[in-house]
Ligand SMILES: Nc1ncnc2c1ncn2[C@@H]1O[C@H](COP(=O)(O)OP(=O)(O)OP(=O)(O)O)[C@@H](O)[C@H]1O
């Protein structure tokens with residue numbers, strides 16, 4: 001059972017404030033993080049996974065402050081993520097991608113097949129990773145993240161590139177993953193997926209937290225529609 | 231007080247010339263995103279051309295400089311942009327670096343062909359003018375230099391801030407796709423910046439020739455100072471670049487004035503540009519982990535254990551046959567080629583698999599050679615000691631420079647190579663400035679040397695392939711493709727890089743020991759900075775991603791001087807070809823061997 005919290009996190013890029021004093025918590029289950037383009041979702045993931053230092057604020061994992069920790073230390077503490085702009089190891093095969101992650105945790109490379117099977121891309125195992133379709137590459141990033149046995153899983157637009165059937169299968173996988181006690185944070189533009197599978201949804205707009213609540217509360221919120229439409 | 235003033239003026243004058251050169255570098259980099267390693271070489275060739283026109287053909291100085299700076303240099307810049315650099319837009323840093331080194335080496339070849347070595351004095355400008363300022367004399371040439379620096383600074387400022395083209399150029403820096411909104415095509419801008427950049431390199435070169443002598447290498451490496459100045463401006467800011475250039479001029483001038491003139495300090499003075507380059511690089515902010523976009527490269531197929539064994543067996547069989555068949559001279563040359571091949575193997579690991587371009591690999595060869603030489607006796611153990619010392623030096627360097635990456639890292643290795651050359655390899659603890667060291671041989675006959683080198687090459691090759699197939703190899707490649715993803719998967723990216731750097735340095739050091747005992751007499755000049763450039767080019771041309779590429783690369787590197795002494799007329803041409811081939815092939819890191827393999831597979835099919 002794990003919880004990740006961000007407290008008063010602010011990220012500035014020169015003049016632009018990409019994330020503005022955001023405080024939120026993700027508990028075991030599926031937490032949605034939505035907002036229009038440029039809202040600061042990916043930047044917030046970068047802060048939680050340690051790839052970017054916030055200008056202000058803290059990140060807590062199960063109550064312990066991990067703001068000063070490097071990305072690989074956070075990974076070992078149980079934080080894993082996928083990337084919106086794909087970051088697969090293009091020179092390696094799909095299987096080797098997962099093996100790298102397994103080995104970094106001193107787990108057996110033989111577990112790779114099971115993980116690939118679980119996300120549904122076992123048929124690509126021997127292909128070089130920069131040749132597989134986008135949807136499969138996103139699932140590969142998920143398999144790779146799972147290989148590190150994360151307690152907190154940050155997914156940045158995982159369903160883009162998946163067809164309807166694959167998206168449904170992915171939703172079921174989300175349920176399983178959270179049922180195992182993980183805190184899954186889902187950044188997604190596919191509203192059906194968000195509204196169908198999330199326990200709680202946070203809405204960011206222009207770097208600020210607009211509203212938090214269960215899917216139907218968020219769906220009914222006036223400001224959310226405005227943010228998306230105008 | 232007078233002395234201080236005099237040295238200050240002198241420092242500002244050289245600083246002014248550096249500023250002209252560095253300004254051109256920053257301009258081309260900021261519009262085309264290609265760091266022109268060959269910038270200094272363009273200045274060098276243009277300075278030779280100026281000598282040809284003004285001194286050899288007797289044109290008036292101003293006509294000659296106008297022709298060179300206003301016509302020849304911009305044209306040349308346009309050519310380089312059109313035929314080399316434009317094809318490299320968006321290519322990884324390693325590729326553009328190799329292309330730049332290709333241009334550099336090619337230009338040195340051209341200069342050697344057209345202007346064979348001889349003394350070439352160049353008259354300063356306005357020699358009869360000159361003024362006294364507070365008791366120190368400022369020559370007319372100094373005044374011209376300062377005036378040029380001021381004009382260039384002002385001209386670039388007006389160009390970038392007051393003209394439509396300049397605004398578009400600056401937009402290019404931030405967002406190339408925006409530049410088209412200014413109604414100018416990015417290619418035009420990039421071409422223009424290369425024309426201006428080359429002109430400035432030429433101007434700087436001409437201004438500096440009366441101060442430093444006209445020489446292929448000295449002039450080319452003078453650019454290290456310009457690199458440093460450009461880095462002070464983070465390769466973007468022209469004002470800071472100028473400040474940096476003037477500061478560097480002053481530091482060097484004061485160093486001449488106030489540092490003691492014992493041999494140690496003289497060596498230190500020579501190392502100042504490289505030292506400053508290093509310091510400026512270390513002051514750079516840590517490179518962020520790059521995020522965004524799939525990267526991958528298609529290496530040649532990695533042979534499995536069985537294929538490796540068969541390959542090694544075949545290779546050793548051929549080596550034994552050759553050792554029995556060829557005469558002692560050829561056997562010695564083949565042994566040397568194999569030793570160079572081991573050096574290239576160290577680059578297969580670092581550059582081919584790890585994606586790190588090092589311009590200082592020969593320095594580790596030197597460290598290994600010195601270690602073995604200092605032991606005074608040669609045994610397999612001392613060879614390993616040489617490898618170990620080189621690996622330790624490599625790890626220490628890696629820990630200091632690996633906070634920066636890509637281009638900056640390559641420049642840091644360049645600075646490191648220069649520092650080690652001036653401060654360590656040329657010092658009394660190693661070879662001494664012009665000294666050399668005798669090293670006993672491990673095995674006597676050239677045929678035995680050939681076999682020794684072949685066995686070591688085979689062992690290292692098997693080792694490199696084992697690394698590639700194993701855990702470390704996967705990790706290295708993963709770090710190369712996406713260091714951000716590696717970090718979020720729990721891999722300590724920094725340690726992987728340090729490990730790879732140290733391992734690669736160790737292999738180079740092992741080759742160094744073999745080299746020393748094969749040559750019997752080794753000197754600092756065997757490992758000087760400049761030797762790294764052909765090494766890098768041959769490695770890339772032959773194929774820096776495979777063991778067979780390393781073998782071919784080593785042999786080519788050995789053949790270059792053989793050809794040069796056998797056919798002096800061909801010497802420069804060979805270097806030109808080398809540069810051209812590298813600039814052309816830099817896109818395909820698998821190199822010539824992969825072509826050979828493909829041709830072979832096609833024949834069988
Ligand atoms: N490295 C950077 N440098 C400067 N600005 C940046 C950088 N990264 C992000 N930004 C800016 O920060 C803001 C937030 O970007 P971010 O990528 O976090 O948004 P997002 O919510 O993930 O959007 P999307 O839905 O398009 O993925 C944007 O205005 C973006 O332009």
Ligand SMILES: [Mg+2]
Nearest residue numbers: 041042043084
């Ligand atoms: Mg995003």
